[in-house]
Amino acid sequence: MIHQLKNILSRTIQSRFLHHLLFWVLSFYVLIHYFSYEEKLSKIDYVYTALFHISLVIGVYINLLLLIPGFLRREKYFLFLVCFIVVWFAIAYLNEFTFGYLSDYIAPDYFFISSYEIADLLKFSIVYLGLTTLLKLSESWFAVIETEKKLVEMKQKQSETELLALKSNIHPHFLFNNLNSLYALARKKSDETPHYILQLSDLMRYMIYESNDLYVDLEKEIAYITNYLELQKLRCKNKTKIQYLIEGELDGQKIAPFLMIPFIENSFKHGGLNQFDRDIIDLSIRIENAKLEMNLRNSIPKQSRKEIDPIGGFGIENVKSRLDSLYPNKHELHLSKQEDEFSIALKIELNHEQKY
Known part of the structure; x- marks a missing residue:
């Protein structure tokens, strides 16, 4: 029984889905408190934070699923850098587009005015792209260490x-x-x-x-x-x-x-x-x-x-x-x-x- 529980716990800890879920839960927790003007969170804070994550999620997974395996791991560094910069700017403009147009369809009961300029949005996007790239590379590094072991x-x-x-x-x-x-x-x-x-x-x-x-x-x-x-x-x-x-x-x-x-x-x-x-x-x-x-x-x-x-x-x-x-x-x-x-x-x- 104990051995089975250890196996289940080990598989759970090694689950990539769980890793991604925890990352976005933590991201949501940090940003919702960052965006909130009041100590007590309101419904609009949850909606705003969710909308803000749309562009981040799309950009991060383009990087993780396409750019890193397609260019970085194949040592096509110049192509990776070019595409990385494109995605970096795309996240910022997509975020602006989300609050300017998509929010009317996704959350019609709310009216949003994004208080962030492109320069600020670029800071958010580079943090997420850079952080997730490092996490992906460290994941590969740990896999190499385990293989060598x-x-x-x-x-x-x-x-x-x-x-x-x-x-x-x-x-x-x-x-x-x-x-x-x-x-x-x-x-x-x-x-x-x-x-x-x-x-x-x-x-x-x-x-x-x-x-x-x-x-x-x-x-x-x-x-x-x-x-x-x-x-x-x-x-x-x-x-x-x-x-x-x-x-x-x-x-x-x-x-x-x-x-x-x-x-x-x-x-x-x-x-x-x-x-x-x-x-x-x-x-x-x-x-x-x-x-x-x-x-x-x-x-x-x-x-x-x-x-x-x-x-x-x-x-x-x-x-x-x-x-x-x-x-x-x-x-x-x-x-x-x-x-x-x-x-x-x-x-x-x-x-x-x-x-x-």
Whole structure:
């Protein structure tokens, strides 16, 4: 019941008819007291004020329904200005015509002498035209603000959905592969087993619990990438040369999670885990002046160069979409495929205005 009442009240408040009705009721109230010579209002005051509004109403709605949508919104400013001036003068002369001729037909029982000259009537008309034009433009402005708000909410939901999709894509195969590697270590009773289990635990904790916000601490994101690389070293052993360099100030920086890891995963998928020959994965991440720059390259095995297209894939396309949504005009991404090497250059401005 309360919810229905709120909906009814909301629709009522947003009703354009109600807005116009209230405007003219307020106008009538102000002018009738302005025109009245006595403290107590008489019938003739109501009739005079009603007649005075005829020209104002006609002029205002010509402006609202024809001039603004026909010229002003289409950026035909000169035509709008010319027509606006014509209507402005037309209101004044129509008001004079109303009391000089129309009043005899509309209110034959009353005799009116309009005490306002054209100059005074022009002042009335410009106030009404100017005020209603501003109100109409502000109405459009509020509509734009509301549209932008809904667009931001849609982008936020889209980003959240894309993040969940990306995380679900990362979880299964990565966990399965690393458990196999840890199982092999455990069978050998290696002293390194607890260390790698702890790294995998930290990595999974971040993936499941600490990366649910649209922006996370850059330090945690880098720690996740480091753990990922160390676990991949365990899997690849000596078959792939993995090297990485991370430098710069991480404290106080924020970044959207999982923007870099799909590229790194991709480099292992198409370069570091093929095991046909000596594979190379080289990663560098530098943070300076609130800007992150990542450069990544991986070799492409000779036996599979014709089969591998490392540029595509769900994860990469997902990241491109998230970059466009979360860092519009604040990032650069370049993908390059050579005969024997694939490289990625990513730049992100970290401390930009976050919309969410």
